Amino acid sequence: MEELKGMLDEMDECGFCSIFKTELFDEMDKMIEEKKVGIEKVVVLLKHIGRIKAAGCMYFSEFNRSLLLERLKKKIAEEEKKKGDKDEKHFADLCECYVMLVSDFLPGLLGICVPCLLKVGLNKEESEDVQKEVEMALLALSSIWQRNCRNLTRLGYSLAWDFLISRLVEDKKLGKGIANELHFGREARRELEELAASVDWKEKEKEEESICIIMRWIEITDTLICHCHALNSEECVGLIRCIVCVCRAAREKGQKIRKGCIGLFVTMARCKAVGAEVLWNAGVIDVVLEEMKQETQKKILRKR
Incomplete structure (x- = not known):
């Protein structure tokens, strides 16, 4: 088993996909059925295959058939029904294999696997073995966000991130996992850009869905930075520039959004989540000065 795992680590994507055909997985199933190998050993191998596939962003659909x-x-459904005698480690392994190897998720099984993986991700023990399991759970979750959650509505997608971050904010290590493994900055930027493009900023402010979801993304970002001080350094400039653009676009229409953006910039500076140079290059200083100037002009006009 260890020799095979070592060989897999050395394969390129072409070699990897040429080996793992439906027939091979069927042969593994046959060996389990004939009791030539235990399902636990097969799951260990599947988990390793899934790790390589997810980490390398490889695609193959052979396992689906x-x-x-x-x-x-x-097996996942059976284990989920167990109560006190459930092997939590084995259950988590099964869930990780499922979400990393399939291409199309069944909603029912996804509803079982996500809470299980979140529970593993919340483990705060500092032993090396536990931290490896935490990283594996985060990697598995990242494959869900990348492939399945794009099929959710925009509101559903933001709620999924809100759900994840609100449960991990107390642990800075996990916060870094969200930033670096799940690529929060990249995902948030894309969503904000697409949402902002769908809003008619010339109309007077109204509580349309896009406006509400934009505000939710700003609040989620604020939560992550406030508690974990975490943003992927390669992705944060793009995200911050996007938020600056949203802030400027919302100047006439979106008072809540504008205030939320400014509050987020204050959080970034206070928590030192990003350096002053990054804030400057992303245009944060300029937009804050513009906001201060506008507020001053409004006060002067009110006094008149």
Whole structure:
């Protein structure tokens, strides 16, 4: 098993995908059925395959058509129904294999696997073995966000991130995992850009869905920075520039958004989540000065 895992680590994507065909997974299933190998050992191998696939952003759909997938789904459902005698480690392994190896998730199974993986991700023990499991759970969760959550509505996608971050904010290590493994900055920027493009900023402010979701993304970003001081350094400038653009666009229409953006910039500076140079280059200083100038002009006009 260890030799095989070592060989897999050395393969390129072409070699990897040429080996793991439906027939191979069916053969593994047959070996389990004939009791030539225990399912636990097969799961260990599947987990390693899933790690390589997810980390390398590889795509293959052979596992979707295999008998082994059907066994895996059945086993997850059986384990989920168990109470006190459930092997939590084995259950988490099954869930990780499922979300990292399939291409199309079943909503029911996803609803079982996500809470399980979040529970693993929340483990705060500092032992090396536990931290490896935490990293594995985060990697598995990242494959869900990348492939499945794009099928959610924009509101649903923001709620998924809100759910994840609100449960991990007390642990700075996990916060860094959200920033670096799940690429929060990249995802938030894309969503904000698409949402902002859908809003008619010339109209007077109204509580349309896009406005509400934009505000939610700003609040989620603020929560992550406030508690974990975490943003991926390579992605944060793009995200901050995007938020600066949103702030400027919302000057006439979105008072809540504008105030939320300014509050977020204050959080970034106070928590030192990013350096002063990054804030400057992203245009934060300029937009804050513009905001101060506008507020001063409003006060002068009111006094008249």
